[in-house]
Amino acid sequence: MSHAHPALTGPDMDEHTPDTPVDEPEAGSDQGRPTLKTIAFMTGLGVTTVSRALKDAPEIGAATRKRVQMIARQIGYRPNRAGVRLRTGKTNVISLILDTEEQVGGFVSDIIYGISEALAKTSYHLIVTPYSRNNDPLEPVRYVVETGSADGIIISRTEPDDKRVRYMIEHGFPFATHGRTDMGINHPSHDFDNYEYAAQAVRKLAALGRRRLTLLAPPSNLSYYHHMRDGFADAVAECGLIEIPMNGVTLDHSIQEVRQKTAQLMRRELRPDGFVSGSGSSTFALVAGTEDAGLELGRDVDIVSKQSSKLLHLLRPKIFAVDENVRLAGFELARSVMGSIAGKDIATLQTLSKPGDALQDKQG
Amino acid sequence: MSHAHPALTGPDMDEHTPDTPVDEPEAGSDQGRPTLKTIAFMTGLGVTTVSRALKDAPEIGAATRKRVQMIARQIGYRPNRAGVRLRTGKTNVISLILDTEEQVGGFVSDIIYGISEALAKTSYHLIVTPYSRNNDPLEPVRYVVETGSADGIIISRTEPDDKRVRYMIEHGFPFATHGRTDMGINHPSHDFDNYEYAAQAVRKLAALGRRRLTLLAPPSNLSYYHHMRDGFADAVAECGLIEIPMNGVTLDHSIQEVRQKTAQLMRRELRPDGFVSGSGSSTFALVAGTEDAGLELGRDVDIVSKQSSKLLHLLRPKIFAVDENVRLAGFELARSVMGSIAGKDIATLQTLSKPGDALQDKQG
DNA sequence: ACTTCAACCTGTAACGTTTCAAAAATAAAA
């Protein structure tokens, strides 16, 4: 029972395995990352005690607890994620499921930064699970759920009747959606109030004397299409304006397509004198198309646009831009999933962000 | 030894544990994800054999191998990542270390999409490890290496003498850098040829009759600052032009700052008649600042700019834009790290992407 | 002195995988 202790380079001391020949003390230095065993050896306690002491279990003496925690901090102990995960099933991972066809515009960066911010002080890591819009959107969700590769999921491009949501609910898997659903189900989510945005946008254009408005909306399968369209339609009616629909083009379409369709539209007899646009990069195309048709911003037409970056004003000061804080969205979404994992009340996990200091004409 | 087999819902059959009382067959259905044990039970083989058969180990009979693989596919077996990770130390994770102060512009989205694409058919997952430019950039690297939370790292904002690179080399940790170093060390990397870009840009401006050029460069601590500056300087000399330096402002500065400094510069007596810009979003600010000073693009000044999105032309067709394919960069970086992990020859893991169909004047 | 009880601590087993050393089965050689 009393051979010389091997040098304290790691948890390589197994004096209680009786049948192992105690010949050479394993000269090859392991990578030497401390484990519970290391601390157990240093303190003379059992691994179980150490494990408990580190997580403030009640049945551990105050002195012991402090001693263990102190040593742990000293030697920089970090729980082995694989160990925890294998034993408990908890991955400490949040999966962000991303559409890789997404148009540019900083949307993805911002949401990731927001999530990162929320995760920073926690034990969670962020993993990005990509999928192509052309494939089944359920596929990546199923993958994560089936393989248990995360504790929670964040999805966007939410639909009113979203099968991913249904799937995750059915499997009791924690998640949060960017955008709301309309399935009679309560679930964690964060959304920007696109109804309010569109309504305010219309009113602004009305106040400028514009009468014939066009909405550049998201694809109609997405939830926020409906919100935005409803807000638009209600305000158009309220202000006694008319809508000039622009068919066959959405925020999902390429810059080139939007530009071209816009130009076509603007060359027609009955053309809009006001635009409401749902995204910054599409607005670029809108402007370009309008100018292709020989029309001038501020004179022939006004545009109200959402933006997640601050670029619009730089080259077209006359655009009325409303900032959507996507970074905040990421933050809230992360908070939501984590809350959902922790079993918090769903009511506290649903947030709606209002269009902020909207519609200031920032022309300089 | 011969009690009825429990229903085939999972690996809950432990007939070889002799001391366990064999009372109830565990009615509670587990989550039922198949493991090696499940397959072992179904095939009547040992777990070891199954494990080997699945990874095409040579010492397994062809018939057995096929049988095992077939069943595995049938029941949708997926190796438990925690198990593998705990046993082998291999995480099957690549960590992308990101500066969360990064300016917008789709850079991050694109690089992530590119990485995802490269990782799609592999067993690797992508994890995003954020840090703030204001903190020590070594910190996240150290975290990943120390906790072994990934098999490889991708970093950007590479410096000529980069302590992160030094650290990872010292620790034998696989990585790839976005941007090259100048430390006399060979390591996996991908870079855009900013020397060539800047030189071509200068020549283009010279050909347009421009004589006094200003470079909007990255911060001087980054590697590609030097490449870009050298390319710029060499071509300026070669063409017999002069440089009007714009001090105190880099691509890292906010849109507002760049705009303001540009306006200041353009109001001076001796102002540039040509700009070379290192990033799309900064170019927006450059244009705005120039126009703030009452000058006109194409008449008073020309701008050549890199861009990673296709937005620049839309609102200022006269800009000469060179596309940097950041998605490709992500793809190459991922390929590089994985190659590095696999121990491939470093020479094959270094790529340099040339400015493509550069400097076409795409005005329409 | 004996039991009882709480407070504190501990070894064992298990999560799913791979590696090790060795056993069984088969084929080849004698």
Added chain:
DNA sequence: TTTTATTTTTGAAACGTTACAGGTTGAAGT
């Protein structure tokens, strides 16, 4: 047949963690 290779399969151990079911203590109650 027996011996010797060779091929194929195998149980046990280990990675680091936590849950479970017991142990030790020492003090309090009787």
